[in-house]
Amino acid sequence: MPNGVAPVIRAAGLRKVYGSTVAVDDVSFEVAPGEAFGLLGPNGAGKSTTMRMLGAVSARSGGSLEILGRDPDRQGPEIRAQLGVVPQLDNLDTELSARENLIVYGRYFGLPHAVVAARADELLGFAQLEDKAKAAIDDLSGGMKRRLTIARALINEPRILLLDEPTTGLDPQARHILWDRLFRLKEQGTTLVLTTHYMDEAEQLCDRLIVVDHGRIMAEGTPAGLIREHSTREVLEVRFGSERNAEAAVALADLGERVEPLPDRVLVYAENGEHVLAEVLRRGWDPVTSLVRRSSLEDVFLRLTGRSLIE
Amino acid sequence: MTSLSELRAPKEARGVGALSSGNAYAVFNRNLVGARGTNLWVMVSGFFEPVFYLLSLGAGLGGLIGAVELPDGRAVSYAAFIAPGLLAAAAMTGAIADAAWNVFFKMRFMRVYDAMLATSLGPLDVALGEMAWALFRGGLYGTAFLVVMQLAGLNLSWTAILAIPAALVVAFGFASVAMGITSYLRSFQQMDWIAFVMLPMYMLSGTFFPISQYPDWVQWIVMAFPLWHGTELIRGLTTGALDWSMLIHVGYFAVMIALGIVFATRRLRALFLS
């Protein structure tokens, strides 16, 4: 976080308990203005629960939270007026057209019709949905709905945009269009907070992120920093067939800083993957397939939790 | 109405669960914009239903029955007797259609309130906006029906004009209680209970004949039904049989309105801002 800039979000020891379930447990982080901050974690990690507390629609069970210098327990509506929210599940109004969705939603903030009507047309352009202005919501594709939801979240010119899994369920092309729109917002200085369980999305979009699991922060840093800290530069992936993977992992254990036997492949973490591969072959282990790649956040997550991000 | 002033004050009314940003109009506006896209026939059918009843029962059955005696001793035509009852019942069904069924869909399936309450709106804005919409539709139907009554010569006194605000009060009472109850219901089976309660109330509440036909104990039960109070209130106004007891009817609805608003608001807050 840049020194000297007051954070727009400050969470310390944040907790949320539902009955006997601790959904969020002692989570602390700060987000600087203009930053793109990510929450990366598997299903049930507590990402949405955290986002709902940030969005001032869910009261925290413990800890302290400050959004734009305000306490959501006391100034919920003032905070919500300055947020844009893209929930995990689309909740566009199916009784309204695309353009009406923007206008009606803008009115919820008490903005005058003339203002929201002008912004609606601008935002339809931003979301590349000009020709869908009159379309019914049910006639839009998943990617279009997501873009419209983002456009809707921008109608009140929010200072912070909260995006809960913005691209889950979209095909690769639709995801890239969406990422491009989010980059633009970032360039314009909008603070982005997003959750995802896609490591590539986190690497692409986030300046900084926390890795969460079971409601707790496992690690925090920039994508590159996290990879440097928790993984090696490269990874060799070798497959020997499901019966032999475990055996191979033992035999090759000394070749890398770390060797991870997965059911379908063996991962060898090393600075130079090609060198390791050459040694594997020299020792007479002939893999069915092999691949040398750079370490990713997926490897960081595997290292920290012993599990894959996407089950 | 103490419960209404209480609503503004309690401690938990601030923060995440703050009750209102004074913008119930935006919720009303959402329905107005949405209605432009809906089938005109659906909107218009709410008007025709009581008119058809009036035609078949008033003109048809009325010919057989002749005159009905009012509590003040005057005899009026059967059509003039049932028309205000149909008006009250239409106010009830219209209000419940919007505040129960439409609210149920918006709450459980369309997730309209999730979206609304992520903005600066509060649960009281949502409750009042939805009720205002139910009243608006009810008011339109009521006014149109009163015009039909006027043309048919069924308004026997100038006070009939007051049946419009009275119909709004009746609709408000039903809308607010219906929304309060609906916020606790989760399934279609539970929603069917609303219809299950409405039908006997409709048949028994003095819409089609004076409740003096019943034994005493049935009369007492009927007098506990809200629709009976609505029917009596509106019938008094359209026939000109004014009576101090009408204030009791108005008071009955004032309590319904207050209770419904409190429950609907609390429940919306518990469901969407917890």
Ligand SMILES: Nc1ncnc2c1ncn2[C@@H]1O[C@H](COP(=O)(O)OP(=O)(O)OP(=O)(O)O)[C@@H](O)[C@H]1O
């Ligand atoms: N309203 C609720 N009542 C009870 N338990 C809840 C509620 N909301 C969430 N939980 C529980 O809290 C935990 C965290 O859920 P949350 O939705 O925050 O996870 P998530 O990281 O968003 O997961 P996903 O990737 O599946 O969206 C889960 O165990 C979930 O069952």
Ligand SMILES: [Mg+2]
């Ligand atoms: Mg989630």
